[in-house]
Amino acid sequence: MTSSASPASETAAEIWEPQPPALLPPWHTPEREALMGQARRFAMDEVLPVAGELDPQKGEIPASLLSGMAERGWFGITVPAEQGGLGLGVFEYCMVSEELARAWMSTASILARSQGLGTAVLDADRRHDLMARSARGDWIGAIALSEPDAGSDLAGVTTRAVLDGDEWVVTGRKRWCGNAKAADFIQVLVREREPADGESRSAGLLNLLLEKKRGEFPEGLTGSPIDKIGYHGFLTWDLTFDGVRIPADNVIDQARAAQEDSAAEGDAAEQAGFAEAQKFLNTARVHTAARAVGLARAALEDSIRYLQEREQFGHPIADFQALRFNVAEMASQIEQSRAFYRQVAHLLDLGLPVAKEASMVKLEATEMSIRVTNQAMQLHGGNGYTTERQVERHWRDARLTTIFEGTSEIQKRIISDRLLPRSPLS
Structure with a gap:
């Protein structure tokens, strides 16, 4: 059997319509809404069909998808505009990544292998050239x-x-x-x-x-x-x-390169370098949280469509209250994790120290993604345990999010060490 782009997946984007103005969140801007809409259309129209075909084959992201992302500037979301990037923040980077992960997590992950990665060499001219290549998708x-x-x-x-x-x-x-x-x-x-x-x-x-x-x-x-x-x-x-x-x-050398790019001197330069290196680590954790939300959302959207299509005892199973309550719980958990990762991304863009919060949102969102994708498989019944539906892929991919970029146990240690400083004897 092979995984297909099932009707549940093809039309799932219709479930998540733009909110009316009265319900818009405080982070909303027209530019962000347009970017999110662009990412959602690309993910559902171009990425999802490819994922349905290639994921069962363990295939690699084709050059056509990489080119599509490059054309939209997504490899340089956080690269400064003067170096060829979009000049946006962690917020937009994670927002686009959530949309891509909803279709195929690897396309969201490949973005992390650009965004100025591998450019922190100490020669300023070379660094500028590599940043421009990164923004174009030529330095992945x-x-x-x-x-x-x-x-x-x-x-x-x-x-x-x-x-x-x-x-x-x-x-x-x-x-x-x-x-x-x-x-x-x-x-x-x-x-x-x-x-x-x-x-x-x-x-x-x-x-x-x-x-x-x-x-x-x-x-x-x-x-x-x-x-x-x-x-x-x-x-x-x-x-x-x-x-x-x-x-x-x-x-x-992330820290020294940041100092070279800064006009600061002495202690101020050291602080600028340390802040840049710390932001890299925190950004990776928030990015993982966004990917986890995208996977959970995929599982929920596919489940909603499936519950409306599947009939038992003369009714769509979406009429059964126990299953409806499952959907309510899944949707609530997703919204909580989305709000949290966007809050931490916003704080990162303000330059605030958020090591504890970045670990918290990585822990919470990834564990949530496992719960939601697991419940989605249960809602699909026997069909969920086949490769005929894409819910099994969301479940497999979500399972990894609690392991990479620092396991859940590592995140708990980071959080607890900031809440409960260890005694000198420990």
């Missing part, structure tokens, strides 16, 4: 952080980089590197040296920029795809670095 990357024995504990990274003349020589193994072969670059977390006595375990870590051709691995790098149960659209790789050479200047 991959991030190699985790290893077989270093996931949540990235301070345990053992992949080594040794400086040999004007090049770094990288040796080691990386795991869970999405889009690695199709990317224009890979941002690789490596260990330059072991931490000295009294230093943090993360001392000696560097991010290096490995430039490459799309569809190829450079000399010394080999990889094998990891066979996942979901999150198709791009391949996820287990990579082996065997003497891969990277130019010595290709060091990614």
Whole structure:
């Protein structure tokens, strides 16, 4: 059996109509409404049919969809206008991502591999050129952080980089590197040296920029795809670095690059750099929350349509109160998570510190997405446990959101550490 773009999926967008003016939320602007409408039409008309065809085949996002997103400027939503981007904020980035995730989560995820990623080199002219390429969709990357024995504990990274003349020589193994072969670059977390006595375990870590051709691995790098149960659209790789050479200047330093772009000096420059690096982490968590909301919304919309179509005992099953109450609960949970991620995105755009809130919304939205997609499968009955309906895809993809970008347990630790500081003896 293959997954089809069922009637429940094809017409689900009709369920979510623009709100009348009296009900518009405080964040509303005509520009945001137009952007959201554009993203919704693209997702439902262009992405969803492709997802229905390629996801069962574990196929990759086709170039046509990447071109469509590039034409709309979405690879540069958060890139400043003077560098070729749309010059918008985290709010708009997450709003578009929710719409894309409603159709196929991988299309929302590929946006995170642009937005200026892999541009924080210290040469200002080169940085400007890479930002422009990122905004055009010509600089889409991959991030190699985790290893077989270093996931949540990235301070345990053992992949080594040794400086040999004007090049770094990288040796080691990386795991869970999405889009690695199709990317224009890979941002690789490596260990330059072991931490000295009294230093943090993360001392000696560097991010290096490995430039490459799309569809190829450079000399010394080999990889094998990891066979996942979901999150198709791009391949996820287990990579082996065997003497891969990277130019010595290709060091990614988010904080120092932010200082270079700032007119601040001294302590103010240090603070600007730290804030930029922290915003990157927080943005990733809010982005995951938005994707989780999109997946949950897909499951709800498909369920509403299915309940209206399916008849039992002479009635559409949408008439049965128990099922109607399920829908009410699902919709309420989605709205709560959407309001929360948009609130945190707004605070990020104001430049406020929101590490705790970003972890909270990542935790809440992703756990909600699992509950809602699971309930949607139950509402579909036996049909939900087939590949004939797309609800099983939403469920498979939602399950991952509590794992990547920091597990739910990691988010709980971040939140609790800010609410309950640890004693010196712990």
